[in-house]
């Protein structure tokens with residue numbers, strides 16, 4: 629049974645005509661990433677539903693704290709919650725990112741489902757020590 633990602637890649641393959649060139653796909657992916665970052669900024673600077681209070685992350689030595697303590701100490705620097713409008717804009721760009729990522733995967737005959745599994749396995753090997 630195909631996974632949701634497999635079905636999504638088949639869907640992309642069926643409907644993608646205009647942006648078949650890998651150059652179109654990569655630049656569309658960059659464009660979607662740019663718009664995602666822009667929409668996050670606009671949520672703070674134009675809408676105001678969130679604020680971004682960035683400051684240096686505390687990096688105590690590993691010996692001082694457990695990994696769980698360190699995880700709790702690290703901040704997103706986001707205060708507030710996205711309003712429905714901003715949330716919709718972020719979802720739209722994340723969807724575009726997934727679409728063009730799937731298109732690039734199709735171009736190189738790669739499976740997003742396999743990529744997801746491999747990445748999860750690689751990250752699980754290192755666990756919290758991957759420091760992502």
Ligand SMILES: [Zn+2]
Pocket residue numbers: 671675676677678710711712713714715
């Ligand atoms: Zn908003």
